[in-house]
Amino acid sequence: MNAHPSRPIFVRADWAIIGGSALLISVAAATRFGGTGEVIAFVCSGLAVALLAALVGRSVEQLGDRFGAGATGVLQSALGNLPELFIALFALQAGLVMVVQAALIGSILANLLLVMGLSFTVGGLRHGQQSIDSVRARSTTVLMLLAVAAMVVPSLADYVHTPAAPHEGTMSLVVAVILLALFAVTLPASLKSKPGDKQQAHAPPRWPLWLALVMLAGSALAAAFVSDWFVHALEPAMQTLHISDAFAGLVIVAIAGNAVENVVGIQLAAANRSEYAFSVVINSPLQIALVLAPALVILSRVFGFTPLTLDFPPMLAVAVVIAVLVTAFITFDGESDWQEGTSLIALYAIIATAFWWG
Numbered sequence: 001m002n003a004h005p006s007r008p009i010f011v012r013a014d015w016a017i018i019g020g021s022a023l024l025i026s027v028a029a030a031t032r033f034g035g036t037g038e039v040i041a042f043v044c045s046g047l048a049v050a051l052l053a054a055l056v057g058r059s060v061e062q063l064g065d066r067f068g069a070g071a072t073g074v075l076q077s078a079l080g081n082l083p084e085l086f087i088a089l090f091a092l093q094a095g096l097v098m099v100v101q102a103a104l105i106g107s108i109l110a111n112l113l114l115v116m117g118l119s120f121t122v123g124g125l126r127h128g129q130q131s132i133d134s135v136r137a138r139s140t141t142v143l144m145l146l147a148v149a150a151m152v153v154p155s156l157a158d159y160v161h162t163p164a165a166p167h168e169g170t171m172s173l174v175v176a177v178i179l180l181a182l183f184a185v186t187l188p189a190s191l192k193s194k195p196g197d198k199q200q201a202h203a204p205p206r207w208p209l210w211l212a213l214v215m216l217a218g219s220a221l222a223a224a225f226v227s228d229w230f231v232h233a234l235e236p237a238m239q240t241l242h243i244s245d246a247f248a249g250l251v252i253v254a255i256a257g258n259a260v261e262n263v264v265g266i267q268l269a270a271a272n273r274s275e276y277a278f279s280v281v282i283n284s285p286l287q288i289a290l291v292l293a294p295a296l297v298i299l300s301r302v303f304g305f306t307p308l309t310l311d312f313p314p315m316l317a318v319a320v321v322i323a324v325l326v327t328a329f330i331t332f333d334g335e336s337d338w339q340e341g342t343s344l345i346a347l348y349a350i351i352a353t354a355f356w357w358g
Contacts, residue, residue, distance in 0.1 A: 009206055014058060021055050024048035025222055032229040042237035045230040046256045052223040053083045053257060057264050059216035062207040081107075081284065081292055082220050084257030086227035088296050091253075092305040094231055100308055102249025102355070103257070104293050105316045108148070108285040110254045112327045113348035115265050116281050120341025123269030123277065129337045130274035137331045140282050143186060147289035148324045150179055154310040155317045172309040173301075176294035183290035230256070244358035246316070251352050274336065282331075319351050 010018070028048040031041035060079050084107060088100045123130050154171045157164040164171055207215070238248050268277035293310065300308040312320075326347060330340050 009208075009211070011206070017051060017055050017058055021048065021051040021219070021222070024051055025226060028226055028229055032232065038233045038236035039240050041229065042233035045226055045233060046252065048226045049083050049087070049223065049230055050256045052219050052226060054263055055219040056082060056216060056223065059207075059212050059219060061264070062212040063209070063216065079216065079220070081257070081287060083223040083227055084253075084288075085292060085295070086224045087231060087253060087257055088292070089299065089303070089305070090228050090231035091234070092296070092300045092308055093303070094235065095306045096231070096235065096245065097306050097308060098245040098313075099234070099249040099253065100296065101312055102246045102316060103253040104249075104288060104296070105312060105320045106250035106254030107257060107288050107292075108320055109250070109323050109348060109351060111281055111285040111288075112323045113344045113351070114255075116278075116327065117341045117344030117348065119265040119269035119274075119277050119281060120336040120344065121338045122266050122341075123272065123274055124336065124338030124341055126270055127272045127274075129335055130269070130272070132278040132331060132334055132336055133275045135334075137278065137282075137334050139189070140279075140286065141328045141331055144282065144286050144289065145324055145328055147179060147182070147286060148320055150175055150182075151289055151293060151310055152312065152317045152321065155312045155314070158311050159314060168309045168311040169307060172297050172311065175310055176297040179290050179294040183287070186290075244355070246313075246355045246358050247352070250316075250355045278331070278336075315354065319354075323347070323351070 024044060025048050028041070028045040030036070031044045056079055084103070088103060091100050091103075120130075154164075154168055154175060157171065158168060234248065234253075237243075238245065243252070265277045265281040268274070268280065296308050297310065300306065326344070330336070330344070
């Protein structure tokens with residue numbers, strides 16, 4: 001499929017993301033192999049990961065707009081989590097299990113509280129109360145509640161000292177398989193679009209299909225390399241800056257790996273496309289719970305890395321349950337405003353502060 005002849009293939013924002021990604025990759029490579037210090041390498045590679053995540057999102061946007069809001073939200077969230085997958089795998093290879101556990105919970109918190117809060121705030125201030133479709137909101141939010149509940153069951157078994165507690169590895173594997181199966185059976189429903197989605201979709205894609213695929217493959221491959229550099233600098237940078245494993249994973253890694261939802265969700269809400277924004281933002285934490293976390297539990301054993309379990313420290317488990325419950329109450333009526341958005345942001349800031357000391 002060719003781009004529309006009257007529309008430029010690349011607009012200014014595209015050039016900014018592509019040029020910025022190329023520049024930051026070069027700088028990150030220089031700091032990684034040039035001996036400039038771990039903190040500088042950490043910052044440069046983290047910024048490069050964030051921009052590459054945005055480039056992945058840009059490529060998916062040009063693919064996904066051909067399919068409607070439901071499919072685009074799933075596709076954008078799935079491929080937008082690629083940088084986070086790479087970071088988590090390299091971190092497990094380095095034995096940073098606490099960082100990975102915190103990053104998984106942090107990604108859910110960042111999307112449900114920070115990104116959704118920013119989207120509600122920006123959209124509400126510009127357009128007043130916005131609709132996020134009560135039917136879609138309810139079904140997605142209920143699935144999010146169920147997925148997170150399943151994720152924290154191994155932690156609960158450990159906290160109350162049940163006979164299952166010594167078998168956290170096996171239990172995590174069983175839960176991982178069940179969550180992946182749940183994702184498989186609910187995926188067809190997530191891909192369906194409402195009758196009005198076609199009218200709400202973006203303008204025709206500017207990129208030809210082949211270009212969108214090439215950009216997606218290239219940005220995903222580059223993200224894999226830069227993620228390795230990011231993790232290589234992560235541990236010494238944490239020691240130098242006196243940042244705890246929990247805060248590094250919960251805030252820094254989570255925000256760097258979720259640049260796609262940070263940018264896209266806010267842009268869509270600002271353009272008064274609140275239903276599409278909600279689809280993009282809510283699908284990311286949903287896929288982290290249903291796909292990314294279970295996949296990492298399995299892949300950590302397949303590749304012989306430090307095994308990841310779903311036995312989260314108590315504060316992480318409590319934080320994610322609070323976030324999901326608050327989000328459910330706010331979104332269940334199918335409407336959003338700036339006051340709800342600022343409340344979500346405030347809650348995120350409070351939880352992040354609680355993890356500064358570990």
